Amino acid sequence: MTRLIVVRLLFGALTLWAVSLVVFAATQALPGDAAQLILGRDATPERLEALRDQLNLHEPVAVQYMQWLQGILQGDLGNSFSNGLPVAEYLRSSVQSSLALMGLAALVATPVSLFIGAFSALRRDRSFDHASSMGTLVVASIPEFVVGILLILALGPGGLGLFPSVYAREGGPEQWILPVLTLALAVAPPIVRMMRATMIEVLESEYVQQARLKGVSERTVLWRHAAPNAIGPVAQVIALQLAWLAGGVVAIEFLFNFPGVGKDLMDAIENRDVPLIQAVVLLIAGIYILVNLIADVIGLAANPKVRVANR
Amino acid sequence: MTENEHTENTDTGSAATGGAARSGEAVLVVDGLTVIGRPSDVEIISGVSITVKRGEILGLVGESGSGKTTLGLSLLAHCKRATEITGGQVRVGGQDLAGLDEKGVRRLRGRAVAYIPQSPASALNPALRLGVQLREALHDDSLSEQDVLGRVREVLREVALPDDDAFLRRYPHQLSGGQQQRVAIAMAFVGRPEVIVLDEPTTGLDVTTQAHVLETIRAMTRDYGTAGVYISHDMAVVADLADEIAVMYQGEVVERGRAAEVLSDPRHAYTRKLLLAVPLLRTSGHEEAEPEEEPLLRVSGLTAGYGRTKVLEGIDVSVSRGECVALLGESGSGKTTLSRSVAGLHHQFTGEVLFDGDRLATSSYRRTAAQRRRVQYVFQNPYEALNPRKRVREQILGPYRHLVGRPEDPDAVVAESLERAALPASYADRFPEQLSGGERQRVCIARAVATDPALLVCDEITSALDVSVQAEIVKLLHGLQEQGMALLFVTHNIALVSNIADRVAILNKGEIVEYGPVGQVMSAPEHEYTRALIADTPDFELSFPGAQERLGLAEEERAVEG
Structure with missing residues (x-):
């Protein structure tokens, strides 16, 4: 199994490298060059030339890419164009906030969806099952920022007035609730549906029937016999959903004015702050790859055939 | 009470x-x-x-x-x-x-009361160790951990399985089919059920x-x-x-x-x-086999596999016109791979396949239309071999149009094919779901004989069917054989072979261990594997009035053929 994980890791690194190529190529395709972007339209040709020398813009593109990549590998993401701060320093606090937001959303969404999915499977074709499948379908078909707006209207100051709708630096922890809830609702439906489908399949299997015929209690049947066999396929969907969070967080942060990477990305795009854009996109891609890698490892670990074969 | x-x-x-x-x-x-x-x-x-x-x-x-x-x-x-x-x-x-x-x-x-399932491969939980699954049946609170473990070991010894910790830590997929079934038996008996x-x-x-x-x-x-x-x-x-x-x-x-x-x-x-x-395992009373003339199909030195895994090695088989040759083997013996190679469905093989004197290409794509027309295949499971959205008529005409050409009178082609498969022509308008398992398999046979093949490859065509239906299908095949069709009959059922085949090739682990006229192989098996097969096949004699019909099924057909 170690070998399989190493192979997966290598593929992850390869994907990340491919992403870096695309990101670099995309910034190259922008009109004008970095010096023009930094200095603006009114810059004199002399100052532009001087800055181009400073930024090594006269080197061939391949060399520029190698220098950029080398910098990244050493943890140097370059300096922000707009305020001159090192990108890493500039992003630190917002990355922490965003990761906390995503982590909270994942912590809320995953167990609740798994539970609802499993319970729907047990109560197949009964009222709980119908309600949950209807609910997930409705939530899944509404875009997440609309979900967010609806939540604000219902629970925010205009509605029940339970939680603030906009993040403020001096606010308390209650202002986290609506963004977390919105993200959780956005990722939950596919997990619920997959868990339900997988559990139904597993509960109908002969080994579950055999466990019941042995006189094993219903709880043991569910958690010892059924759940481990459902984990593999469901983990894949959970990973896809949590990875989606990395990108989905952008719109939600904008909606709630939450100071995270999403908002930074919006600002960076507005200011044409290329190093910042590059860093944020790489970060989002990195999270995507990491989460999928973890899901692969869980899927492999849940399968005794793989686990035992490579000892 | x-x-x-x-x-x-x-x-x-x-x-x-x-x-x-x-x-x-x-x-x-x-x-x-x-x-x-x-x-x-x-x-x-x-x-x-x-x-x-x-x-x-x-x-x-x-x-x-x-x-x-x-x-x-x-x-x-x-x-x-x-x-x-x-x-x-x-x-x-x-x-x-x-x-x-x-x-x-x-x-x-x-x-x-305890239960032993049909298929232990799917009734044993793939994610749980054997020890856990065996202990579960003893769900009494009164027994101590030690007693439960002792009882599990005892019952494992009784079904002739190892009882050590290493075995208890194994997962179901690490056992053979026979071992899995023994585990299932042990699992049932561990609680000493009534x-x-x-x-x-x-x-x-x-x-x-x-x-x-x-x-x-x-x-x-x-x-x-x-x-x-x-x-x-x-x-x-x-x-x-x-x-x-x-x-x-x-x-x-x-x-x-x-x-x-x-x-x-x-x-x-x-x-x-x-x-x-139930076909009787006939070990005597077979007709003398006719001397072999120039065969219709001659397979020589065939070696086949999937990727690096070799499935078949050095296979020599031949089928003459109007003859039924059986390929007998257990699951995994390579018998289906051999028949698929002959039909051009499996490409990864080396060796020579001669059909009517001409060499057949490995892939059916590179065989001529005439060659493909003259070798037809009937699949094991008629529930999966028919397109559920097409009527019987379309299923039969499909290969005909492709290999023979547009028929002048399509209805006549369909009717004749159905008749050869002993089905009424009115079945042409039915969908597969309106047919029983036996009728489906007849439609598959009708589809195969529609193009008037010289060789019919039958891959376990009765194993998905009930025994009473099996007898009817076998009778049907006999009729086709009398009309001059050569049959390559793949099966694991030795009793069936003893009743319908002229010659038999016994496959074991990808090699032919015995090959000869069926009478000779059944009455005087030379290879140890064949002898074990014959000895282990359950069999019974019938003595009630009318029981000779069962034996007669084979004798009659054989008499006509000789």
Whole structure:
């Protein structure tokens, strides 16, 4: 199994490298060059030339890419164009906030969806099952920022007035609730549906029937016999959903004015702050790859055939 | 007690309460059991009554759809989705399972009544170690960890499996099919149940493993004094194993009696039909094989595999015109790969395949239309081999148009093909779902013969069908053979081979271990593997009036052919 994980890791690194190529190529395709972007339209040709020398813009593109990549590998993401701060320093606090937001959303969404999915499977074709499948379908078909707006209207100051709708630096922890809830609702439906489908399949299997015929209690049947066999396929969907969070967080942060990477990305795009854009996109891609890698490892670990074969 | 409620079954009732000797005591008494399907309220089994004595085995025989599996599960008060026990009793050692609540039933399962599944490969949980699964049946709180483990080891030794910790830590996929079935048997016996239900437990096993497993089952029921209910469609196995036989037909027990009596004097017409349908393993009385002329198909030095795995090695087989050659082997012996190579469906092979003097390309794409037309294939499972969205007519005309050309009179082509497969021409307008399993397989045969092939490759074409249907299909193949068609008949059933083949090639682990005229191979097998196959195949003689029809099926056909 170690070998399989190493192979997966290598593929992850390869994907990340491919992403870096695309990101670099995309910034190259922008009109004008970095010096023009930094200095603006009114810059004199002399100052532009001087800055181009400073930024090594006269080197061939391949060399520029190698220098950029080398910098990244050493943890140097370059300096922000707009305020001159090192990108890493500039992003630190917002990355922490965003990761906390995503982590909270994942912590809320995953167990609740798994539970609802499993319970729907047990109560197949009964009222709980119908309600949950209807609910997930409705939530899944509404875009997440609309979900967010609806939540604000219902629970925010205009509605029940339970939680603030906009993040403020001096606010308390209650202002986290609506963004977390919105993200959780956005990722939950596919997990619920997959868990339900997988559990139904597993509960109908002969080994579950055999466990019941042995006189094993219903709880043991569910958690010892059924759940481990459902984990593999469901983990894949959970990973896809949590990875989606990395990108989905952008719109939600904008909606709630939450100071995270999403908002930074919006600002960076507005200011044409290329190093910042590059860093944020790489970060989002990195999270995507990491989460999928973890899901692969869980899927492999849940399968005794793989686990035992490579000892 | 309640036995007076069903006055027509007083015989079973008194057997339960008559405190007879330990061996003669009835442990399982089923009385008027009825199971219905929801929401249609159709009775799946209706008013079934059976009794099984301590240490005896009742063979419950019936074809698919007869309700035998439903009955088997209801003996543990288990109902599949959308079914329900609506009447009757299941008394195990005096307690009525059908009347208990869920908790009471759960307490008795595994301890009073246990179940051995049809396919251990899917009934053992792939994610749990064997030790965990074996211990579970002993769900009494009274037993200590140490006692439970000791009991598990004891029962593993009894089924001739290792009992060490390393074995208990294994997962099901690390065992062979035979070992998995032994684990399932151990799992059932670990709680020393009074009654054990066996649902076709040897279906997926080869005959040698089957013989071992059956022997284990017999010894265990005798030693434990357990009453066994052995569910099967295979009369030969039941005749070999059971003390009593109950025959199920459309949800009812139509005949019930001591095994010897049922076999020698079947009362019900359906029982007779079932018995006659089982091919007898003929080891003598075969015609002399004709000397081989220039064969239609000659396979020489064929070696095939999948990727780096070799499946077949150095295969030499030939089929003459109008001859039936059987490829006999267990699952995994490579027999299907060989037939697929001949048909051009499997490409990864080296060696020579000569058809009518010409060399066949490995891939069917590179064979000429005439070559493809003259070699046709009938698949194992007729439920998957027919396109569910097309009518029979389209299924038959499809290959015809492709290989022969647009027919002048399509109706005539369809009608003639159906007739050769012994189906009425009116079937042309049906969809596959409107056909029974046997009829589907006939349509597959009709589709194959529509292009007038010279060689028909039949890959286990009867194994997905009930035994009574199997006999009819075999008869049909005989008819085709008489019309001059050559057959390459792939099967694992040696009794079938002894009845229909002219020559037989016995495949073991990718090599032909014995090859020759069927009479010679059956009467004087040279290879050890062949001898084991013949010895391990369950068989029985029939003596009731009309029983010669079963033997006659083969003799008659053979006489015409010679």
